[in-house]
Amino acid sequence: MAITTDDKLESKETQRPQSQSPHERPPSYSANEAEQPPLELKLDLGSIPPSVTTVTRDQCIAHLKFLAVLADLRDVISSDDGLFGIFDSEADRFPDSLNEARARIREKRWAVYVARAVHRYTTWWSVGLPRSRQMATIGDLESANYGDIVRCDTLVAWSPENLPPLDILMVWHSHSLNPRSFLEDCIRYGKMSTWRTGFPWKVIDSCIDNRTMEYRVSEEAQQLFEKKLQFKWNNLDNPPVKEVECPRCKKVNAVPWTEARFGETVANAFRFGDGYADNNFEKKCLNCQHIIDHGRLKVAKFRRDLQATLQQNLPMPGSFTNLYGVPEGSQATKNNPRFTSMMFPTRLVKATGKDLSSFTDGRVDWCQNIDQLRERLEEKLRDRTYIFSANGGVNTKILKPTEKVHFRRMMSRYWDNLDPFALDLVGAVVRQGTFVEKMDQIDWLHSPAVFETMDRIIKKYEVFFKIMLDNPNNMAVPTLDVDLAWHTHQLSPPRYYNHSISNAKPNCMPIFIDHDDKVDEEKLSDGFAWTSKMYRRATDGGIYSECTCWYCEATRTPDLYDRLIAVGSVSRARDAADQLHSRPDISSDPNKNPHISAHNAIRPASLYAPTARPNTIQLLRLKSNYQKAARRAEKRAGKDGRARSGSKSSDRGPVADPYYMPYAYGYPIMVPYYAPYMADPCINSDTYACNPGCMNITVGAAGNCCAGTCSKFFLRDSRSIEWF
Structure with a gap:
């Protein structure tokens, strides 16, 4: 008999009063919103599209269905009063900030659930996924044919009987949407068959009920999973503790996932929890009384990788691809500069291995966090003897810019990352949640023109991808519709990889x-x-962007750059933009429109307060255009009774500016000067063990930026790199 992945939660929901429905949504414009009909979509997900095809419309629709299931999962978990010992009644202490307090409570439940999901994914990655080859060694990277490692001959035979639970699929989904990190992890751990197979859309889609939008597998499949991984199928049925190894005595301690305490203010909600998934985790080892905290666990993670490099000849993380994200062997040339730079972190660690082993030994506790490790490594980088040794005595003793980037890329695996992967997967899932919510709000799935919409999106995405390829020095930013196609493309890693490197700009290295x-x-x-x-x-x-929100209108305002374009093109663009307000297929609700996709937006720590941000010319111009667009919307509202945000239906009444009142977990929260390109106000850094919504760029700080972006560079041609 088929059962859902959330039977436990469903039984709770039948006992919950109407006012505590877990599927609470922001207020709709219609008081009598009809229930969505079941989907009747026949998707072709089995045939292999031509090699020149980026993504198919059926894959995009299957992706939308999966995102809808994830949106429901977050609603159910975050709304479960009392889950993980976190109660809604805590919000009643803050009547002046009731909505924000409720949102923080829901966020904390979801944060703990995601941390548990990542733990389960880590075990499934190690035990549940087949290994197509052994872990890559330094010898593999040094071989001339290392670049062929992406050509795996084996596939994973996915079926409804061997799919993992929904929470593990969710983490796998977010992991894959960081393509360079995912490729590195697949190479490093020998999971190239998983990389080549990609996300099994056909099998996953067959397990999603079109009526209830639930992910279902057979009871036999669940039992098989539990037997192989020694986990319960349902995340919530597993113990409330995590086993953590003491860095000093190596004894395993069972520590609680969370001991969340809301605190005395909403601004500092859950800052002082000391469970493993909390911000201030700290426990004493029951055996040796040694302090165990996140800082020491990150150092222990580095030490494990260090020992693997010294004893098993395995490369350090961050050493598996060149600066362009491509695995590149020595190509029978001993002094290949891209390859030597790629291997620099591993060779530096080998050259300083004896000292680093002593310094990071948990028994002496000299190194307690990544800041102290960074300082020690910087001392070695200032010693030309180590640089000379790391370069095999061939290159100069001066540290090259490309070597700095690779070294910093290696360190980014430890700065704010407790997982054995190239990035913090809890943060990846949480940031991806913003995109999931937007897709759920737009709800293309239930549109009668969903197939035509997907065709239009794919054509738009192909233009976007060409812009990225032709302008590797600039950052192209997708709209939400383009991002859907982009994400779907990335979930077929070999197709995405080949499309990317085979269409690189002439006279530039494949990227x-x-x-x-x-x-x-x-x-x-x-x-x-x-x-x-x-x-x-x-x-x-x-x-x-066809969105009619104020920000998107601001970006359509012609400026000096536009005047360089032919006058006719600018005029047509302006006329087309004005006509958007009268088009029937453009929603009056800005949350239903595909404006900028900002799920990866974060706020640097040194510039955390908006008032502290520098008043750059670009920012001032954007604010000016934004205000002009707002005034035009006000005039339109005065002329024809439309809502301020561009609503075309006067019977709905005025609509508050959505960029001053975003919805966080179903509650409206006032945020001064909030625009769709800004960091998600739902993310509160104090809720997490590793901050998912901020990076530290202050001088001397370790930082937690994503791999390879700390030192920006752009390509003039295939032979030079210019730094700034």
């Missing part, structure tokens, strides 16, 4: 286009404006 997991919100805004201009050029005046 594996990455999907930046963390981007400064101000740079995201600038990148979106630039992308809009390039799209108009590529399509002869086409509109990149």
